Amino acid sequence: METFKGGASNNTINSNNIILSTLMTYDVTKYEPLGIVRGTNVHGISLFRSIVGNLSSLFGGKNSAVNKKVDDVYNETIQELINSALIMYPGVKMISGIEVTLSEMRNIIICVATGTALTPLKNVENRTTIPNTQESSRQQTRRRRTTQRVPK
Secondary structure (H helix, E strand, C coil): CCCCCCCCEEEEECCCCEEEECCCCCCCCCCEEEEEEEEEEEEEECCHHHHHHHHHHHHHHCCCCHHHHHHHHHHHHHHHHHHHHHHHHCCCCCCEEEEEEEEECEEEEEEEEEEEEEEECCCCCCCCCCCHHHHHHHHHHHHHHHHHCCCC
């Protein structure tokens, strides 16, 4: 997966032009949540990598063979997250609140990535206020929670 960092923000744009963000918040006047998406990957560590990993842990030092495998599993899981979002929600343009969990069990690496799929609201440039509906009041509450400052 080829990624491009977007300036000083936490956003990454991938080859599918989907914005990936670890931030849990988003601009409710520009984006609408579609739903939760998940990417999962389970990989076995080969006997060679396992032996090299055991030897390097015995003598101390960096295990580049296992590090490469973990990096590969991580990248494949993020790509699986993107593919899952595109299949479930064809209009997705952003995945927010991405969280990746890596686990190891014997000689198996388990990686799960989750996030919220978002799509741009239609007529964003003409939208100055959110219509008075039950859903929009939830969005306004969410926006107030994320923008209020805590007194010191």
